[in-house]
Amino acid sequence: MLFALSSQSVVHREPRRTGVGNMGRSPCCEKAHTNKGAWTKEEDEKLVSYIKAHGEGCWRSLPKAAGLLRCGKSCRLRWINYLRPDLKRGNFTEEEDELIIKLHGVLGNKWSLIAGRLPGRTDNEIKNYWNTHIKRKLLGRGIDPQTHRPIPQQPETAMVQDMTAAVKAPTEYSSSDEANCGGASQDDVPYIDLNLDLSISLPHHSPKRAQPSQALSSAATSSYSPATICLCRHLGFQGSEACSCRNTAHPNVLRVIRPLEEAQN
DNA sequence: AAAGGCGGCAACCGCTCTTAC
DNA sequence: CGTAAGAGCGGTTGCCGCCTT
Numbered sequence: 001m002l003f004a005l006s007s008q009s010v011v012h013r014e015p016r017r018t019g020v021g022n023m024g025r026s027p028c029c030e031k032a033h034t035n036k037g038a039w040t041k042e043e044d045e046k047l048v049s050y051i052k053a054h055g056e057g058c059w060r061s062l063p064k065a066a067g068l069l070r071c072g073k074s075c076r077l078r079w080i081n082y083l084r085p086d087l088k089r090g091n092f093t094e095e096e097d098e099l100i101i102k103l104h105g106v107l108g109n110k111w112s113l114i115a116g117r118l119p120g121r122t123d124n125e126i127k128n129y130w131n132t133h134i135k136r137k138l139l140g141r142g143i144d145p146q147t148h149r150p151i152p153q154q155p156e157t158a159m160v161q162d163m164t165a166a167v168k169a170p171t172e173y174s175s176s177d178e179a180n181c182g183g184a185s186q187d188d189v190p191y192i193d194l195n196l197d198l199s200i201s202l203p204h205h206s207p208k209r210a211q212p213s214q215a216l217s218s219a220a221t222s223s224y225s226p227a228t229i230c231l232c233r234h235l236g237f238q239g240s241e242a243c244s245c246r247n248t249a250h251p252n253v254l255r256v257i258r259p260l261e262e263a264q265n
Numbered sequence: 266a267a268a269g270g271c272g273g274c275a276a277c278c279g280c281t282c283t284t285a286c
Numbered sequence: 287c288g289t290a291a292g293a294g295c296g297g298t299t300g301c302c303g304c305c306t307t
Binding site: 036037038039073074077078081082124125128129131132133 | 272273274275276277278
């Protein structure tokens with residue numbers, strides 16, 4: 001694993017004067033003696049050097065061990081979203097844009113799953129990018145960003161064609177029979193060129209746990225040994241008609257078979 | 266040049282899920 | 287089997303900085 005920290009890519013803002021703790025919610029953990037707001041360069045250096053030396057481990061105890069006055073969740077977020085050495089940063093490419101749109105069409109607001117298909121990108125980054133850029137982009141195309149359906153005032157068939165053309169994927173994301181999981185025909189799936197065989201692998205740094213969600217969120221950034229799990233549960237329709245993983249010979253294989261809307265109808 | 270508005274994004278929160286005991 | 291703890295996720299907030307007036 002590389003640990004070359006790109007200092008130019010890391011944002012250091014001055015700590016917020018008012019603090020985000022004034023947002024009206026009760027603290028989720030003991031925060032009487034913890035810092036909040038923007039991370040300082042010194043804090044970043046402490047966190048990076050600690051993880052360099054000890055790896056990612058128990059986030060709860062990490063702050064104390066690393067000499068940080070932060071809560072574990074804050075450390076985790078800072079590491080995952082900004083300090084991890086394998087992050088891309090920088091502008092999203094057109095191909096990334098289109099891939100995000102396609103994945104969102106299938107997965108909905110499952111940012112961590114989407115991030116899993118975009119190496120070097122984080123869920124938070126994608127979520128922000130979606131809200132600030134892609135939503136507008138889709139609206140400009142006459143497409144509802146939430147439903148991915150044409151906005152009513154235009155003829156639907158024309159818009160569907162437009163949308164399909166707009167989200168035409170890069171060739172490396174070609175589909176496979178496996179991705180269709182159960183034999184959905186190409187006519188059934190609007191994002192047919194999207195590879196939905198979301199193979200999930202386990203983090204090498206955390207052998208004691210094998211959470212699908214964890215593996216998904218970090219799958220894009222590390223090389224793990226492959227292990228696949230059923231996505232239907234994550235998407236809320238495990239066991240429903242939409243989930244035909246139960247029909248497969250491998251009960252632990254996880255796939256998205258149909259777009260969410262279709263599955264929920 | 267100053268003021269106000271707006272967009273971008275870092276960071277927080279509560280909730281949910283998974284695992285260990 | 288039930289419960290607690292830890293970790294991750296998605297939604298939300300609010301500051302910063304750029305742009306417009």
